[in-house]
Amino acid sequence: MRNFLLAVFVALIGVVVCQKYTTKYDNIDLDQIIKSDRLMKNYIDCVLDRGNCTPDGTELKKNLPDGLQTDCSKCSEAQKAGTKKILKHLVKNKRQWFDELAAKYDPENSYRTRNKEEYAKEGIVF
Numbered sequence: 171m172r173n174f175l176l177a178v179f180v181a182l183i184g185v186v187v188c189q190k191y192t193t194k195y196d197n198i199d200l201d202q203i204i205k206s207d208r209l210m211k212n213y214i215d216c217v218l219d220r221g222n223c224t225p226d227g228t229e230l231k232k233n234l235p236d237g238l239q240t241d242c243s244k245c246s247e248a249q250k251a252g253t254k255k256i257l258k259h260l261v262k263n264k265r266q267w268f269d270e271l272a273a274k275y276d277p278e279n280s281y282r283t284r285n286k287e288e289y290a291k292e293g294i295v296f
Contacts, residue, residue: 189244191233195226196248204259214267218274238281258294272296 203209215221217231233244242250260268276282282296289296 190246191237191244191249192229193246193248195229196246196252198226198252200252200255204256210264210267214271218270234275238275241281241284254289254292254294257289258292261294261296 203213212221212224213227213230216223216227217234223231237245237253242253245253257268260271272279272282286296
């Protein structure tokens, strides 16, 4: 019985761990990307299927729809903070890119509607 409970516990831990996105790219310097239109455009083109993707861009593209749908419930704290940083930059400085991303990934405006107040506190007005 004890071995059975241990096996169930280990299995549950595995399920919980698998429910999070990889943190492999959490230390990417987002400020460097924000400062470079070339780098930022490469990521935008990647997720909009207009260009090649780096490994981290591929991971972003893969998880972006689910992240929006689940309000980033599988994100690490670094990923949540990075999302806010990038959104703030796009909304304030690169509105056309933001609008293109929103048209593809949030066409019904559901993510923006659900999170409008939270992001407004961060100075992000959709």
